[in-house]
Amino acid sequence: MTPTLLIFFVLAGLAVLGALSLVIQKHPIHSALSLIVVMVCLAGLYLLMGAEFVAAVQIIVYGGAIMVLFIFVIMLLNAGEEERTDFSKLAKFAGLPLALALTAAIAAAVVKPAPDIPSQSVIPDATRLISSMLFQEFVYPFELTSFLILVAIMGALVLAQREKK
Amino acid sequence: MVPTQYYLVLSAILFGLGAVAFVFKRNIITIFMSIELMLNAVNLAFVAFSQAFGKVHGQVFVLFVIVVAAAEAAVGLGIIILIQRNRQSLNVEKVNLLKL
Numbered sequence: 001m002t003p004t005l006l007i008f009f010v011l012a013g014l015a016v017l018g019a020l021s022l023v024i025q026k027h028p029i030h031s032a033l034s035l036i037v038v039m040v041c042l043a044g045l046y047l048l049m050g051a052e053f054v055a056a057v058q059i060i061v062y063g064g065a066i067m068v069l070f071i072f073v074i075m076l077l078n079a080g081e082e083e084r085t086d087f088s089k090l091a092k093f094a095g096l097p098l099a100l101a102l103t104a105a106i107a108a109a110v111v112k113p114a115p116d117i118p119s120q121s122v123i124p125d126a127t128r129l130i131s132s133m134l135f136q137e138f139v140y141p142f143e144l145t146s147f148l149i150l151v152a153i154m155g156a157l158v159l160a161q162r163e164k165k
Numbered sequence: 166m167v168p169t170q171y172y173l174v175l176s177a178i179l180f181g182l183g184a185v186a187f188v189f190k191r192n193i194i195t196i197f198m199s200i201e202l203m204l205n206a207v208n209l210a211f212v213a214f215s216q217a218f219g220k221v222h223g224q225v226f227v228l229f230v231i232v233v234a235a236a237e238a239a240v241g242l243g244i245i246i247l248i249q250r251n252r253q254s255l256n257v258e259k260v261n262l263l264k265l
Contacts, residue, residue: 008167012175019182019202028194028255035198038179042205045175048167049216054224058208061231066201066238073242074194077249082192083256095188103181110173110210122216129221130228138225145232152236159243 007048015041028079032070039063050122053130172213179206193248193255197241204234 018037025031039062046055123129134142183206186199208227215223245255252259 005167008171012171015175016178016182019179019186022195022198022202023182023186023189028192028198031190031195031198035202038202039205042209045172045209046212049172049212051212051216051224054208054212054227057228057231061235062201062205066235069238069242070194070198073245077194077246077255079192079194079255082190082195084191091188095185099181099185099188102184103177106180107174107177110177111170123219123221126221126224130224133221133225134228138229141229145229148236149232152239156239156243159240160246 004048008045011041011044011048015045026081028074028082029071032067032074035070036063036067039067051126053127169213169217173210176206176210176213179203179209191256191258193245193257193260196257197238197245201234201238204230 015038018034018041021034022031022038025034039058043055043058043063046052046058180203183199183203186202187196190196190199208230211223211227211230213223215221215227248260249255
C-alpha cells in the first residue's frame with residue numbers, strides 16, 4: 001500500500017465517521033462539529049489530488065465562514081437537543097434499505113463510466129489555469145454570482161430584522 | 166495515485182449519508198447542515214473528475230457551488246431565525262401549516 005493510498009483511506013474513513021456522527025448526534029452543535037471534521041477531511045483529500053486552491057477555499061469558506069454562521073445561529077437560538085418523534089411505519093422499516101439502495105445506485109452510476117477515465121494526474125499550474133478560466137471563459141457566471149451574493153445579503157437582512165410595531 | 170473510483174465511491178457514500186440525515190433528522194438546523202454535506206459530496210466528485218480528465222473546469226464549478234452554498238446558508242439561516250421567532254421551536258413537525 002503506497003503512502004498516498006494510506007492517507008486517502010485515513011481521510012476517507014474520518015470523513016465517513018464524521019458524516020455518520022452528523023446523523024447520530026442528538027444535539028445540533030455536535031452535528032455541526034462533526035460536519036467541520038468532514039469538511040477538513042475533504043480539504044485534505046483535495047490537497048491529495050493536487051487541487052490546492054480548492055482545498056484552501058474549502059477551509060476558508062466552508063470550515064471558516066459557513067460553519068461559523070451555523071454555530072452562531074445555533075448559539076443565538078439556544079437550540080437544545082432534538083425532540084424525538086415517532087417515525088411512520090414506512091420510514092422505520094423501509095428507510096435504511098432505501099438509503100443504502102440510493103447510495104449503491106449513485107455509486108454504480110458514477111463508477112460505471114470510470115474505466116475509460118485516464119488515471120489521476122496532478123494538473124500543473126492548476127491555480128493559474130483556474131483564475132484565467134474564471135475571468136475569461138466563465139466571466140459572466142462569475143459576475144452573476146457577485147450579484148447573487150448581494151441579493152442573499154439583502155434577503156438575509158430583510159428576513160432577520162425585527163418587525164416594526 | 167489513488168484511483169478515481171475510490172473518490173467517486175466516497176462521494177456517493179457521503180451523499181447517501183447526507184440524504185439519510187435530511188430525511189431522518191427533526192431539527193431544522195441539522196437538516197440544513199445535511200444539505201451542506203450533500204453539496205460537499207458533489208464537490209468531491211467534481212474535483213475527482215477534474216483531476217481524472219486533466220482539466221480545471223470541475224474545480225471552477227466547485228468554486229461556483231461554494232459561492233451558492235454560502236448565499237444559501239445566509240438566506241436559510243435567516244429563515245430559520247424567523248421560524249424560531251414565530252413557532253418557538255426548531256422542530257420541523259411543528260411547521261405544518263401547509264399539511265393536510
